Amino acid sequence: MPELPEVETIRRDLLQLVRGRTITDAFISPNAPRLVQIIAPADFCRGLTGRRIEDVDRRGKYLLFRVARGLTWAVHLRMTGRLLHNPAEPDGPYVRAHFRLDDGARIVFVDLRKFGTMWLVDDESLVIGALGPEPLGESFTLALLSGLLARRSAPVKAVLLDQTAIAGIGNIYADEALFAARINPRRPADSLSRPAARRLHAAIQEVLLTALGDRGSSFRDYLDPSGREGGHHLKVKVFRRTEEPCYDCARPIKRIKLAGRSTHFCPKCQR
DNA sequence: CGTTACCTGAAA
DNA sequence: TTTCAGGTAACG
Numbered sequence A: 001m002p003e004l005p006e007v008e009t010i011r012r013d014l015l016q017l018v019r020g021r022t023i024t025d026a027f028i029s030p031n032a033p034r035l036v037q038i039i040a041p042a043d044f045c046r047g048l049t050g051r052r053i054e055d056v057d058r059r060g061k062y063l064l065f066r067v068a069r070g071l072t073w074a075v076h077l078r079m080t081g082r083l084l085h086n087p088a089e090p091d092g093p094y095v096r097a098h099f100r101l102d103d104g105a106r107i108v109f110v111d112l113r114k115f116g117t118m119w120l121v122d123d124e125s126l127v128i129g130a131l132g133p134e135p136l137g138e139s140f141t142l143a144l145l146s147g148l149l150a151r152r153s154a155p156v157k158a159v160l161l162d163q164t165a166i167a168g169i170g171n172i173y174a175d176e177a178l179f180a181a182r183i184n185p186r187r188p189a190d191s192l193s194r195p196a197a198r199r200l201h202a203a204i205q206e207v208l209l210t211a212l213g214d215r216g217s218s219f220r221d222y223l224d225p226s227g228r229e230g231g232h233h234l235k236v237k238v239f240r241r242t243e244e245p246c247y248d249c250a251r252p253i254k255r256i257k258l259a260g261r262s263t264h265f266c267p268k269c270q271r
Numbered sequence B: 001c002g003t004t005a006c007c008t009g010a011a012a
Numbered sequence C: 001t002t003t004c005a006g007g008t009a010a011c012g
Helices: A006-016 A041-048 A140-152 A156-161 A171-179 A193-213
Strands: A024-029 A053-059 A062-067 A072-077 A081-085 A094-103 A108-111 A117-121 A254-258 A263-266
Touching: A006 A053, A006 A062, A006 A081, A006 A193, A024 A041, A041 A117, A072 A081, A108 A156, A140 A156, A140 A193, A156 A171, A171 A193, A171 A263
Parallel strands: none
Antiparallel strands: A024 A094, A053 A062, A062 A072, A072 A117, A081 A108, A094 A108, A254 A263
């Protein structure tokens, strides 16, 4: 569910709430058998208990809790995962894991669809080793994006969604970035002109930064650790605006299936 | 490369 | 009843 702006919002909030705290108890629900990867849930809980949270990082859509003695507790929320801090109802029907901290606070992992995953590893490359560069990082240059596009004949939207190409872009912000860059999502990546690649590079950063400023988008399930919605879904230009008028040309936004995902675009403005 | 599976619901 | 859902791994 959450993409880079949502996961980064969660990271920033949780950093303030849990840094320096020690995990005093960990619980994985038996109805979430696929939640913990690689090791058994009991070993995961034993491994986390008693450990201090030293930092909270993010890579792509992964949250990385740096805990004592070099271990990383990694979390991927997939479609419907939430990490809530002291929620009003800590025993709701979709609670898949919970963690008690030494200040009495509770971190609750809620996930309707059970796609979310967690790891406890000493080598983070096991989890995030294959990810491409951070689109808001220094290494994400125009030259890098152009090189990426030139090597792929797939539709440009499929490349934006490929986490090994660029880390953190999902279905909302792929559609929004392609609209901002006026590029048709079906265009083969290697067919983009130099100016089009330049527009796309700027659009990716602008769209992600704006959404981050709005604390993400809450179309359906996304809530921050305090249970609040983001604000960016109120500002999208094409995502889930099928048959509504394009803000630039007033013609209806169209929806197609691409790379297995619903894809929204303006056929007149995006070529 | 584009489908299919993983889950559970909400919306059409 | 059918389709759709901020994701991604595993298929063919």
